[in-house]
Amino acid sequence: MIEFDLPFILQCAKFLLAFVPLCFIPILIWGERRGASLIQDRLGPNRANIPLLGGLRLFGLVQNAPDGIKLFTKESFIPKHAHKFWYIVAPMIPLCIAFLTPSVIPWFAPMAVEGAKGIANVSGQILDADAGVLVLFALSGLSVYGVVLGAWASNSKYALMGGMRASAMMISYEVSMGLSVAGIFLIVGSFSLTNIVEWQAAHVWGIVAQPLGFVMFLTSLFAETGRAPFDVAEGDSEIVAGYFLEYSAIRFGLYYMGEYAHIAIASALVSTVFLGGYHMPWLGTEVIRANLGLVGGGLLAAIALLCIWIAYASNRWSNIYAKMNATDAAQRKLEYRVMTGLFSGLAVLLLVAGSALALFVHPQQVSVGGTEIWPLWVNLGTAAIQLGIVVAKTLFICWVFIWVRWTLPRFRYDQVMGLGWKILLNIALVNLLVTAVVAKLVKG
Amino acid sequence: MKVITPSGEKIDLLTVNIGPSHPATHGALRAFVALDGETVAAAAQEIGYLHRGFEKMVEQGTYQQVLPYTDRLNYCSAILNNIGFCLAAEQMFEIEVPERCQTLRVLLSELSRLIDHLVCVAAAAVDLGALTNYWYLFNPREEVYGIWEKLSGARLTNTFSRIGGLYRDTYEGFETDVANVLVSIEAGLDDAFKLLEHNRIFIERTRGVCPMTPDAAVAWGWTGPCLRATGVDRDLRKDDPYLGYDTYDFQTVVGTTGDTYDRLLVRMYEMKESLSICRQALKRLRPGRVNTSDPRLILPGHDKAYHDMEALINHFKLVFEGVRPPAGEFYSGTEAANGELGFFVVSDGTGKPWKIKVRPPCFTQFAAYADLIEGGMVADSIACLSSINIIAGELDR
Numbered sequence: 001m002i003e004f005d006l007p008f009i010l011q012c013a014k015f016l017l018a019f020v021p022l023c024f025i026p027i028l029i030w031g032e033r034r035g036a037s038l039i040q041d042r043l044g045p046n047r048a049n050i051p052l053l054g055g056l057r058l059f060g061l062v063q064n065a066p067d068g069i070k071l072f073t074k075e076s077f078i079p080k081h082a083h084k085f086w087y088i089v090a091p092m093i094p095l096c097i098a099f100l101t102p103s104v105i106p107w108f109a110p111m112a113v114e115g116a117k118g119i120a121n122v123s124g125q126i127l128d129a130d131a132g133v134l135v136l137f138a139l140s141g142l143s144v145y146g147v148v149l150g151a152w153a154s155n156s157k158y159a160l161m162g163g164m165r166a167s168a169m170m171i172s173y174e175v176s177m178g179l180s181v182a183g184i185f186l187i188v189g190s191f192s193l194t195n196i197v198e199w200q201a202a203h204v205w206g207i208v209a210q211p212l213g214f215v216m217f218l219t220s221l222f223a224e225t226g227r228a229p230f231d232v233a234e235g236d237s238e239i240v241a242g243y244f245l246e247y248s249a250i251r252f253g254l255y256y257m258g259e260y261a262h263i264a265i266a267s268a269l270v271s272t273v274f275l276g277g278y279h280m281p282w283l284g285t286e287v288i289r290a291n292l293g294l295v296g297g298g299l300l301a302a303i304a305l306l307c308i309w310i311a312y313a314s315n316r317w318s319n320i321y322a323k324m325n326a327t328d329a330a331q332r333k334l335e336y337r338v339m340t341g342l343f344s345g346l347a348v349l350l351l352v353a354g355s356a357l358a359l360f361v362h363p364q365q366v367s368v369g370g371t372e373i374w375p376l377w378v379n380l381g382t383a384a385i386q387l388g389i390v391v392a393k394t395l396f397i398c399w400v401f402i403w404v405r406w407t408l409p410r411f412r413y414d415q416v417m418g419l420g421w422k423i424l425l426n427i428a429l430v431n432l433l434v435t436a437v438v439a440k441l442v443k444g
Numbered sequence: 445m446k447v448i449t450p451s452g453e454k455i456d457l458l459t460v461n462i463g464p465s466h467p468a469t470h471g472a473l474r475a476f477v478a479l480d481g482e483t484v485a486a487a488a489q490e491i492g493y494l495h496r497g498f499e500k501m502v503e504q505g506t507y508q509q510v511l512p513y514t515d516r517l518n519y520c521s522a523i524l525n526n527i528g529f530c531l532a533a534e535q536m537f538e539i540e541v542p543e544r545c546q547t548l549r550v551l552l553s554e555l556s557r558l559i560d561h562l563v564c565v566a567a568a569a570v571d572l573g574a575l576t577n578y579w580y581l582f583n584p585r586e587e588v589y590g591i592w593e594k595l596s597g598a599r600l601t602n603t604f605s606r607i608g609g610l611y612r613d614t615y616e617g618f619e620t621d622v623a624n625v626l627v628s629i630e631a632g633l634d635d636a637f638k639l640l641e642h643n644r645i646f647i648e649r650t651r652g653v654c655p656m657t658p659d660a661a662v663a664w665g666w667t668g669p670c671l672r673a674t675g676v677d678r679d680l681r682k683d684d685p686y687l688g689y690d691t692y693d694f695q696t697v698v699g700t701t702g703d704t705y706d707r708l709l710v711r712m713y714e715m716k717e718s719l720s721i722c723r724q725a726l727k728r729l730r731p732g733r734v735n736t737s738d739p740r741l742i743l744p745g746h747d748k749a750y751h752d753m754e755a756l757i758n759h760f761k762l763v764f765e766g767v768r769p770p771a772g773e774f775y776s777g778t779e780a781a782n783g784e785l786g787f788f789v790v791s792d793g794t795g796k797p798w799k800i801k802v803r804p805p806c807f808t809q810f811a812a813y814a815d816l817i818e819g820g821m822v823a824d825s826i827a828c829l830s831s832i833n834i835i836a837g838e839l840d841r
Contacts, residue, residue, distance in 0.1 A: 036575075040575075041579050041580065041583060042579055158460070165482075229573065235573075236467060237467050237571040238571075238822055238823045406576045407576060407639070408574065408643070408645055410573025410574075410649075411648075411649070412649055412821060413822075414482070414821065415645075
């Protein structure tokens, strides 16, 4: 019989973390559009709004809803010449894998909780496997099947070319991707991502220990996710849209979302392996737990400051619209009034909550069978803060993805292969060798 | 698919149509390619998807009625075509337009050349995946269209030039508008230069891609920026000056290898020269007539037509019969944005042209397209197509 004790319940609750990369999808789509318009000196999405809430547009974030509705309600056309079964199955693969891959990423530090069989250690990752990051590599390598099968099943020449390019590229970059992080594994001596983060917390971040590895890993991930400048598999000006050329409606949407989920996971991986994961300098796990009230309050205050800034900007815009002679000036004015109210209210709430936290929350350790452990609420609070840290770092790397996409031209197919095999692989091998020698000398 | 090579060998190649409906064939062009993997083993191009019978249509109307049709040749720089045809017609009448008209024509020509090159470079950058350049280059282009709108009432098909002058004089504040737009074009161009000129990926994608030798370029009949990119210093503005181009201080931009990189860079540097010509023309702009006073070409004013019998007859004849050049054969070539835009006009002395043959610069460039892309990769063929800047309206007429 299964015992429903605390560690088991926590273990089950952790499965919710599989949805974290999914939550990134709408944010990333919005970020891509706003980021592109910011870089390209244009407005970006600014039409879709919620009519009942004073035409609230939330800086274009609302655009995702009509997009989703459109993709779901459009006719999902299957071309006559396509292989029906694989045509339907293929787009599901990348998104399914996007659910599986985050299982090994630690979102918070391991916590000790009291269970039926004494103190149990609950780690911050869903799957605490010894193979660790290898599981992630293996799973994300599978997503190429979605691309290749979809391309082949479409039975279209352009799609086939896209599929060929994608498969060749992903296979080549798996090699340099694996080798470029191998240095970190050598230094840490473990594949488990929790161990890697703990090592970074104890010593230095991976980006300092392996700067070359970081650059190569990021480059390989650009290729792995098929993002610009490595988007030869899509190559919209050359092979029209590449592998998803024949796909429409939500089947195209699945590829689209799969790509963004892939970016989110890749960014989470980079921030875990090279940017310290859930660790922040001077904010180690024990520090957060001991000063949970202060840290949490500070964090809330920081978010409140952001809200105040948004409220201030909204107020400024509502004043601008009040003077403007635009056709929808009244509506826009109302919208920014609503935004100002919403965000200043939020800021006040956060500030109150933050001060309450800082003033009244002073966690104490409790003794369980002679061992001092933190109470569950402290652990959960710390986990929430650390999840926030990982998400913040991941968002930053995601922005780098967007930034690069709108800055660089696309590589040619053979140049991509050349870069992967002739340059990255060699540098990665040399890096690995040097790291091995140094690690041996230092560790003995 | 089995393909038989010229030597009789049967090999397996993938045949693909690039166009006529393809994101990179701006307009409607078609290249039929046989691919060996990603390499273009053989190619053939086809034209005619946008053929509207320009040369036959213009025989139906008077010489003035040709002008709106010329807008539809290279629609990216309609004013250059207008002026090209007007120069051909004025050559038949052996007249010179007034000073102000000449300066304005130079100014408008160079602005048109600027927006044409902006389109070409922006589209080429998009085809290479560098999407951001598009906005940096198209935003100032949009401002030029604002000027066109104020000037002629139309954005794309301006028909601003007339035989013997211009549609009308400029509006108040034109000079300031032009000066402002030159600044923003320069800013956008500088941004694009920063993003592209020394960008390693851009260089790798374009340098050595689909090169053209000077001899072959001349043999194909190439003109304009594409010819200059191969190293042949030929620019009608310098070699056969018209509109007083010889009095302006500018350089012809010449490339070395004739590859895609050179073709694009020649266009980008030419824009800098055009900016300089525009500024010089702006300085020279003096008040004055914009139309010649030749009664063979210009309608008499209302004051004369209503009170003077001869003027009324002149008005009637000009409207109903059109301008009547002397009989004979005439050719006039101007340096349009893509190269030499020639009008060969055969006149039988009546008000309607007997035959007008257009020499579009795109035609010869697209003729060489298959030769250029054979042996390259698919992505190269796209980069090459956007760098030779094929405008279907001009190509197919």
